[in-house]
Amino acid sequence: MTDTASDGERADRSAPPPPASLRLTVDRDALAANWRALDARSGSARAGAAVKADAYGLGAATCVPVLRDAGCETFFVAHWSEVAAVIAHVPPQQVAVLHGVRNEAECAYARAVGAVPVINSLEQAALWAATGGGTCHLMVDTGINRLGIAASEANEAAISALDIDILMSHLASADEADSALNPRQLTAFQSVLGAIRHRRASLANSAGIALGEDYAFDLTRPGLALYGGAPRPELAAAIRPVAQVQAAILQTRALAAGESVGYNATFTAPAPMRVATVSMGYADGFLRSRGPGNAFSHNGRRLPILGKVSMDMVVIDCTAAPDLAAGNWIDVPWNIADAAQQSGLSPYEMLTVIGGRLRRD
Numbered sequence: 001m002t003d004t005a006s007d008g009e010r011a012d013r014s015a016p017p018p019p020a021s022l023r024l025t026v027d028r029d030a031l032a033a034n035w036r037a038l039d040a041r042s043g044s045a046r047a048g049a050a051v052k053a054d055a056y057g058l059g060a061a062t063c064v065p066v067l068r069d070a071g072c073e074t075f076f077v078a079h080w081s082e083v084a085a086v087i088a089h090v091p092p093q094q095v096a097v098l099h100g101v102r103n104e105a106e107c108a109y110a111r112a113v114g115a116v117p118v119i120n121s122l123e124q125a126a127l128w129a130a131t132g133g134g135t136c137h138l139m140v141d142t143g144i145n146r147l148g149i150a151a152s153e154a155n156e157a158a159i160s161a162l163d164i165d166i167l168m169s170h171l172a173s174a175d176e177a178d179s180a181l182n183p184r185q186l187t188a189f190q191s192v193l194g195a196i197r198h199r200r201a202s203l204a205n206s207a208g209i210a211l212g213e214d215y216a217f218d219l220t221r222p223g224l225a226l227y228g229g230a231p232r233p234e235l236a237a238a239i240r241p242v243a244q245v246q247a248a249i250l251q252t253r254a255l256a257a258g259e260s261v262g263y264n265a266t267f268t269a270p271a272p273m274r275v276a277t278v279s280m281g282y283a284d285g286f287l288r289s290r291g292p293g294n295a296f297s298h299n300g301r302r303l304p305i306l307g308k309v310s311m312d313m314v315v316i317d318c319t320a321a322p323d324l325a326a327g328n329w330i331d332v333p334w335n336i337a338d339a340a341q342q343s344g345l346s347p348y349e350m351l352t353v354i355g356g357r358l359r360r361d
Contacts, residue, residue: 050223262307
């Protein structure tokens with residue numbers, strides 16, 4: 001009998017994929033140490049953890065268990081779609097959803113899984129009560145003008161009816177030590193504490209922790225500093241880098257003088273040189289804006305980027321490392337505490353734009 005099965009039918013779809021040419025390594029010990037340092041810096045308050053945006057791009061499945069085991073008991077996400085990945089590792093009542101509840105479906109989901117909404121408006125407060133009520137958190141806007149009820153709404157009946165665990169606000173300029181907005185927001189927050197029944201109060205984010213104990217209240221909400229960023233110089237000595245990104249060389253080649261590299265030929269070789277094409281691009285979070293003047297490295301040797309960053313590839317100058325070959329791993333600059341590496345991106349962006357093709361060790 002003739003075998004008429006197609007190649008697709010003969011394929012073993014259960015076969016594991018080969019090793020990736022990209023990797024993201026999360027230093028779990030550094031992550032745990034950062035949380036403990038921020039918890040200690042919070043004084044009598046307890047530090048929670050912002051784990052929204054897939055733990056700032058480093059993977060909730062990787063980071064949440066580390067933070068839990070370090071002692072964290074309160075976790076913050078933005079979207080309801082982020083809840084499942086977090087409650088796989090911690091009790092759902094420890095998870096707060098910052099965007100609150102917009103409709104009955106979100107209220108039903110909150111009660112079904114046990115995560116706690118952060119109520120942000122009188123409309124959300126009324127909706128939560130009308131669909132059954134229960135424990136919630138409440139955001140009060142004190143000057144950032146994003147989400148939250150106005151301080152003038154603190155005595156509204158819809159707010160008085162809520163069972164509030166965490167009463168919170170968000171600092172707009174905590175990374176600026178001399179900002180007049182910080183004490184104004186502190187005073188505004190203090191003014192509503194007596195008007196709204198709650199069990200815990202929370203104001204300080206990562207940078208807010210450095211503002212001192214007046215801003216700590218019962219719970220702080222670090223995010224960036226957990227993952228290696230130091231938004232205030234007072235935190236820099238205590239915060240360790242967490243993420244390391246590496247990419248494999250796909251190919252090396254020799255350029256003749258006058259040959260160009262990449263889209264729009266923005267780099268032309270001034271002399272014969274050896275270059276390498278690396279498996280990393282803007283689809284992986286290494287954005288085009290980070291290319292000019294930047295460099296990859298190998299064993300401390302600087303490998304300048306040549307031409308434009310492509311979707312899946314970057315070309316580098318191997319003059320300083322003539323021994324490099326296809327398959328070698330190259331360090332991708334991702335030190336979020338180093339402003340020179342950012343090329344116009346904030347540390348938050350450098351983390352959260354990390355692409356899905358990077359595998360987490």
